Amino acid sequence: xxxxxxxxxxxxxxxxxxxxxxxxxxxxxxxxxxxxxxxxxxxxxxxxxxxxxxxxxxxxxxxxxxxxxxxxxxxxxxxxxxxxxxxxxxxxxxxxxxxxxxxxxxxxxxxxxxxxxxxxxxxxxxxxxxxxxxxxxxxxxxxxxxxxxxxxxxxxxxxxxxxxxxxxxxxxxxxxxxxxxxxxxxxxxxxxxxxxxxxxxxxxxxxxxxxxxxxxxxxxxxxxxxxxxxxxxxxxxxxxxxxxxxxxxxxxxxxxxxxxxxxxxxxxxxxxxxxxxxxxxxxxxxxxxxxxxxxxxxxxxxxxxxxxxxxxxxxxxxxxxxxxxxxxxxxxxxxxxxxxxxxxxxxxxxxxxxxxxxxxxxxxxxxxxxxxxxxxxxxxxxxxxxxxxxxxxxxxxxxxxxxxxxxxxxxxxxxxxxxxxxxxxxxxxxxxxxxxxxxxxxxxxxxxxxxxxxxxxxxxxxxxxxxxxxxxxxxxxxxxxxxxxxxxxxxxxxxxxxxxxxxxxxxxxxxxxxxxxxxxxxxxxxxxxx
Amino acid sequence: xxxxxxxxxxxxxxxxxxxxxxxxxxxxxxxxxxxxxxxxxxxxxxxxxxxxxxxxxxxxxxxxxxxxxxxxxxxxxxxxxxxxxxxxxxxxxxxxxxxxxxxxxxxxxxxxxxxxxxxxxxxxxxxxxxxxxxxxxxxxxxxxxxxxxxxxxxxxxxxxxxxxxxxxxxxxxxxxxxxxxxxxxxxxxxxxxxxxxxxxxxxxxxxxxxxxxxxxxxxxxxxxxxxxxxxxxxxxxxxxxxxxxxxxxxxxxxxxxxxxxxxxxxxxxxxxxxxxxxxxxxxxxxxxxxxxxxxxxxxxxxxxxxxxxxxxxxxxxxxxx
Numbered sequence: 001x002x003x004x005x006x007x008x009x010x011x012x013x014x015x016x017x018x019x020x021x022x023x024x025x026x027x028x029x030x031x032x033x034x035x036x037x038x039x040x041x042x043x044x045x046x047x048x049x050x051x052x053x054x055x056x057x058x059x060x061x062x063x064x065x066x067x068x069x070x071x072x073x074x075x076x077x078x079x080x081x082x083x084x085x086x087x088x089x090x091x092x093x094x095x096x097x098x099x100x101x102x103x104x105x106x107x108x109x110x111x112x113x114x115x116x117x118x119x120x121x122x123x124x125x126x127x128x129x130x131x132x133x134x135x136x137x138x139x140x141x142x143x144x145x146x147x148x149x150x151x152x153x154x155x156x157x158x159x160x161x162x163x164x165x166x167x168x169x170x171x172x173x174x175x176x177x178x179x180x181x182x183x184x185x186x187x188x189x190x191x192x193x194x195x196x197x198x199x200x201x202x203x204x205x206x207x208x209x210x211x212x213x214x215x216x217x218x219x220x221x222x223x224x225x226x227x228x229x230x231x232x233x234x235x236x237x238x239x240x241x242x243x244x245x246x247x248x249x250x251x252x253x254x255x256x257x258x259x260x261x262x263x264x265x266x267x268x269x270x271x272x273x274x275x276x277x278x279x280x281x282x283x284x285x286x287x288x289x290x291x292x293x294x295x296x297x298x299x300x301x302x303x304x305x306x307x308x309x310x311x312x313x314x315x316x317x318x319x320x321x322x323x324x325x326x327x328x329x330x331x332x333x334x335x336x337x338x339x340x341x342x343x344x345x346x347x348x349x350x351x352x353x354x355x356x357x358x359x360x361x362x363x364x365x366x367x368x369x370x371x372x373x374x375x376x377x378x379x380x381x382x383x384x385x386x387x388x389x390x391x392x393x394x395x396x397x398x399x400x401x402x403x404x405x406x407x408x409x410x411x412x413x414x415x416x417x418x419x420x421x422x423x424x425x426x427x428x429x430x431x432x433x434x435x436x437x438x439x440x441x442x443x444x445x446x447x448x449x450x451x452x453x454x455x456x457x458x459x460x461x462x463x464x465x466x467x468x469x470x471x472x473x474x475x476x477x478x479x480x481x482x483x484x485x486x487x488x489x490x491x492x493x494x495x496x497x498x499x500x501x502x503x504x505x506x507x508x509x510x511x512x513x514x515x516x517x518x519x520x521x522x523x524x525x526x527x528x529x530x
Numbered sequence: 531x532x533x534x535x536x537x538x539x540x541x542x543x544x545x546x547x548x549x550x551x552x553x554x555x556x557x558x559x560x561x562x563x564x565x566x567x568x569x570x571x572x573x574x575x576x577x578x579x580x581x582x583x584x585x586x587x588x589x590x591x592x593x594x595x596x597x598x599x600x601x602x603x604x605x606x607x608x609x610x611x612x613x614x615x616x617x618x619x620x621x622x623x624x625x626x627x628x629x630x631x632x633x634x635x636x637x638x639x640x641x642x643x644x645x646x647x648x649x650x651x652x653x654x655x656x657x658x659x660x661x662x663x664x665x666x667x668x669x670x671x672x673x674x675x676x677x678x679x680x681x682x683x684x685x686x687x688x689x690x691x692x693x694x695x696x697x698x699x700x701x702x703x704x705x706x707x708x709x710x711x712x713x714x715x716x717x718x719x720x721x722x723x724x725x726x727x728x729x730x731x732x733x734x735x736x737x738x739x740x741x742x743x744x745x746x747x748x749x750x751x752x753x754x755x756x757x758x759x760x761x762x763x764x765x766x767x768x769x770x771x772x773x774x775x776x777x778x779x780x781x782x783x784x785x786x787x788x789x790x791x792x793x794x795x796x797x798x799x800x801x802x803x804x805x806x807x808x809x810x811x812x813x814x815x816x817x818x819x820x821x822x823x824x825x826x827x828x829x830x831x832x833x834x835x836x837x838x839x840x841x842x843x844x845x846x847x848x849x850x851x
Contacts, residue, residue: 039704041703049569132569132572135575135577180612183612183618188617188618199706226706228699238690242693401562403566418574439579440580441573511571512571
């Protein structure tokens with residue numbers, strides 16, 4: 001073989017490789033770009049790990065691909081979905097009976113029945129299923145089908161917000177039962193009863209949906225829907241401006257640039273998404289009630305909202321936002337630096353030579369960790385430390401990954417975030433119940449207050465609205481007296497969307513802004529503007 | 531030739547074994563928690579019991595050695611396991627993405643070789659000329675420029691400023707079908723960036739090789755016999771000047787792989803590199819191990835290929851062994 005023929009062979013091989021790869025991957029004959037009125041492209045910041053409801057996708061409702069037994073409306077009230085009505089709850093609060101909608105089919109044409117509901121819940125509870133949200137169904141003892149169209153849930157203990165948990169998507173038994181629940185094809189190529197059918201998921205790039213013409217709620221007017229996964233805020237804003245996207249979630253400062261644009265509208269969704277500082281009970285300084293109370297009024301929440309959030313948010317005094325009906329009026333704390341100093345003086349924390357207070361040889365100092373790379377948490381942490389400093393408390397901020405932070409959570413403070421709307425039990429029980437202290441990321445501060453424990457139990461065990469309100473009022477008042485956390489802000493989520501459709505609104509959103517949040521929470525109800 | 535191939539294949543076995551074991555060892559020593567990566571944000575509200583159960587289900591609570599052994603034995607039996615972050619069988623993940631990476635790498639490599647050779651020959655012909663000096667300085671600058679930086683620069687200029695080429699992805703955002711035309715336009719920027727980042731080496735090697743050959747006796751003799759300049763340059767000088775480049779083709783493969791890693795990330799190209807980054811940051815053992823084997827094999831094959839080519843092109847070199 002000569003050099004010449006080698007060159008020829010090499011070139012030919014390369015050319016063939018290119019041709020074969022191109023041919024093998026291409027799928028010619030498809031439609032052109034879709035700027036039509038019946039299609040929408042939105043930019044999202046996070047991608048789900050999986051699209052299987054059995055692994056936690058769509059657990060808070062609003063999945064595009066799946067329906068739950070119930071769903072939340074715009075005001076976060078429960079409404080029937082795959083069930084024909086809200087459940088009948090037995091007097092002891094232990095049995096929930098759902099009657100199912102008839103004639104519903106999965107997108108593969110097979111009928112939906114009570115068997116699918118039973119399969120979904122039993123699979124989620126199964127130990128072998130890697131669903132990290134399993135604890136949310138902790139109250140559930142058993143679920144069984146009565147005939148084809150009735151499902152009965154039995155609880156271990158009365159759990160008032162159980163119905164709010166039944167918004168999670170129902171998986172088809174005839175598909176999902178035949179494969180590995182944790183890694184089978186169903187986790188990435190799901191089949192559901194929802195208003196949209198997944199047509200493609202290119203991980204890290206986009207999810208594509210087409211309208212499900214046979215959806216029991218009527219065929220959506222937006223026929224094609226694409227969610228582009230764009231992690232970087234600036235790139236998302238640029239692609240929105242370039243017309244590549246019809247809508248996107250943006251940080252407030254980038255959304256401002258679109259305010260004057262007549263062809264786009266800005267939506268500010270109110271949320272349960274709080275930022276808080278955990279004050280670990282096991283820390284000598286942060287565990288002292290006087291320090292906690294002083295910090296609670298030394299922080300300037302309003303300035304944080306105005307400066308860090310550019311006005312898109314509200315001061316927070318607990319996990320419940322001030323605008324919620326569950327908020328205990330009168331528990332707002334005013335910014336009062338003099339009051340904070342007075343509390344510390346009275347408790348024996350006297351200013352030392354460097355201006356930092358000292359009591360019995362203990363310096364009023366502790367570290368505050370925040371997730372590295374999270375600009376919003378960093379800003380909150382720095383503002384908090386600077387406010388505390390004015391009262392004579394030395395808080396040193398430190399950045400780290402969760403792997404670094406987690407082992408220190410017992411002694412060190414953490415700038416944490418969270419929030420799930422739907423029911424006051426969801427956040428408060430996990431954050432404040434003493435028995436959950438240090439259980440994974442639950443009750444990170446190891447808060448331990450018997451009065452709060454009792455109120456939390458009372459709140460979840462009764463279905464009586466007034467009694468529940470009284471219980472959660474107690475929790476919030478106790479939290480003002482002995483704050484185990486300094487709640488700072490509730491953060492609005494800001495979206496910019498092209499003004500081409502009618503019917504856009506936002507729901508009260510959770511901390512985790514997944515696919516379901518944003519003005520597209522009900523994209524199936526959008527109508528093109530005439 | 532066959533003996534050399536066989537010997538190299540045999541010696542690849544311990545190398546591959548060592549590399550996979552190193553992957554498991556390094557991943558186990560890293561502070562990242564696979565369970566946390568698996569559960570994502572949901573893990574931040576999960577109970578300890580729940581997290582422990584998932585740890586056991588994923589098998590990441592096992593000691594390093596048994597985990598590696600388990601992976602190795604099932605891999606030899608044809609089962610590469612399931613990727614924990616992508617929630618799919620590893621073989622499927624690789625099968626789906628490898629073709630796109632191969633397309634990108636092949637396009638980039640072709641561009642680098644063709645353009646590099648053409649420029650190199652032209653520069654060698656008039657050493658010290660304008661083209662030589664311009665291309666030479668550009669090559670040294672490019673050698674130092676990281677591929678991801680070139681990528682960001684290209685996005686800024688062609689996608690944002692001029693708006694002529696898409697900034698990323700495999701197809702248009704609104705479209706979920708893959709057409710040859712769309713892939714072609716989306717391929718231009720990443721392939722050009724990756725190709726251009728490889729180009730300096732080919733250019734410099736060819737320029738040097740052809741330049742040296744032009745000074746050698748056979749070429750001078752050919753010139754003296756009155757052969758045309760074209761024949762002398764392409765038939766004689768290029769032929770012997772190409773020799774060092776054959777070695778280069780093989781040895782550039784590792785660089786091509788790491789370059790592709792960055793370029794694919796910058797352009798959100800759905801290739802194997804994006805999966806590698808994800809596998810590494812989430813301590814996804816099965817995926818990480820399979821991808822490392824693949825990359826190691828590519829490097830070993832590249833070296834073998836260049837040695838074979840060299841041996842074939844220049845009989846004086848021969849095959850080792």
